[in-house]
Amino acid sequence: MANGWQQAAAGQAARMLERLHEYVAQETPTGDANALNAFADRLVARYADLGGTARRVPAATGDHVVANLPGRGPLAEQPPLLFLAHHDTVWPVGQLGGSMPWREEDGIVHGPGVFDMKGGLVVLETALQLIAEQEANHRPVRIVVAADEEVGSPSARGLVTAESEGVVAAFGLEPPHPNGDLKTARRGSSRVRIEITGREAHAALDPESGVSAIDELVDQLIAVRSLVGSFDDVLCNVGTITGGGRTNVVPGTASAEIGFRFIDPDTERAVLDSIGKLEPVRDGARVQVSVVSNRPAWRPSAEGDELLAKVAAAGRSVGQEVGGAVAAGAADTNLTGWLGVPSLDGFGPVGKGAHAIHEQIVAATLPERAALIAAIITSL
Structure with missing residues (x-):
């Protein structure tokens, strides 16, 4: 047949x-x-x-x-x-x-x-x-x-x-x-979410009391880019960014989802472990990293x-x-x-x-x- x-x-x-x-x-x-x-x-x-x-x-x-x-x-x-x-x-x-x-x-x-x-x-x-x-x-x-x-x-x-x-x-x-x-x-594929908690305050009258979650997120994403650059052949795409609400309020929350692609499990594990150890740049900010989904190489x-x-x-x-x-x-x-x-x-x-x-x-x-x-x- x-x-x-x-x-x-x-x-x-x-x-x-x-x-x-x-x-x-x-x-x-x-x-x-x-x-x-x-x-x-x-x-x-x-x-x-x-x-x-x-x-x-x-x-x-x-x-x-x-x-x-x-x-x-x-x-x-x-x-x-x-x-x-x-x-x-x-x-x-x-x-x-x-x-x-x-x-x-x-x-x-x-x-x-x-x-x-x-x-x-x-x-x-x-x-x-x-x-x-x-x-x-x-x-x-x-x-x-x-x-x-x-x-x-x-x-x-x-x-x-x-x-x-x-x-x-x-x-x-x-x-x-x-x-x-x-x-x-x-390639292996992982989606990672970075969530930042800062502290809201009036952006003009009392900015020193606030902790900008958006500024913290930007610095964390720069750190991620630097980290990824230290490995060979890792793809990294920041797919979504959310945060804040008004221009006269220091933003108290922000988040991003990032897609990674890896050619081998060892690199994948090393990158995800390193990202999981991210520390806040600003006093009073909190950084939470979670793996949303993962497909191994x-x-x-x-x-x-x-x-x-x-x-x-x-x-x-x-x-x-x-x-x-x-x-x-x-x-x-x-x-x-x-x-x-x-x-x-x-x-x-x-x-x-x-x-x-x-x-x-x-x-x-x-x-x-x-x-x-x-x-x-x-x-x-």
């Missing part, structure tokens, strides 16, 4: 676009529990239609989804393959009706979430549908769809860890590299190379050349790779513009990716 997956998937191209349009139309920003739970219900029903058992896993900011599909034939009792996805996006409700309308033009599909990563959800569903229709032999398949991946999966980390137990390999449905290559390793491995070789062979069986390279971005495959599970990511459709207003995919790569995943599931 290997050569037939490409043809079978091509026959689903129009339906894949329809389903993707339906998914994009149901906007699911991170943290909007009602929107995410409604989409989770949709996924649970879809995986049940495909012959699996699925459930919502409760979380305060939006429920996750876990599904298990039984294997068939001689491989039915073998360890499962794990697929990792997410249904949250970075876009607020209303983005679709504003500056990012759904549109198809010259084989390119635009819209919030088409690339990151509702296209990947449609690709996996289609592959599973093709396998069911052909009654092909395969290992069991396990699926975890996180609701807070875009903010580091703080509530999904334990779930991903638990569902990784006993699997033979893990595959992420995140976008691939621009040329379609898969992702074979990822996923390093290249011999097991990963072996998995890529098997996936490349599956790709050749459907007429595709599959390559792989290390990625700078982080995702839930960081965790499986760090845990020692052979992992690959980037099985979503080819496109560009993740987290950007020009987010888009190449429509033709939807059935191509579905054929590749069908070949992988039935050959590993």
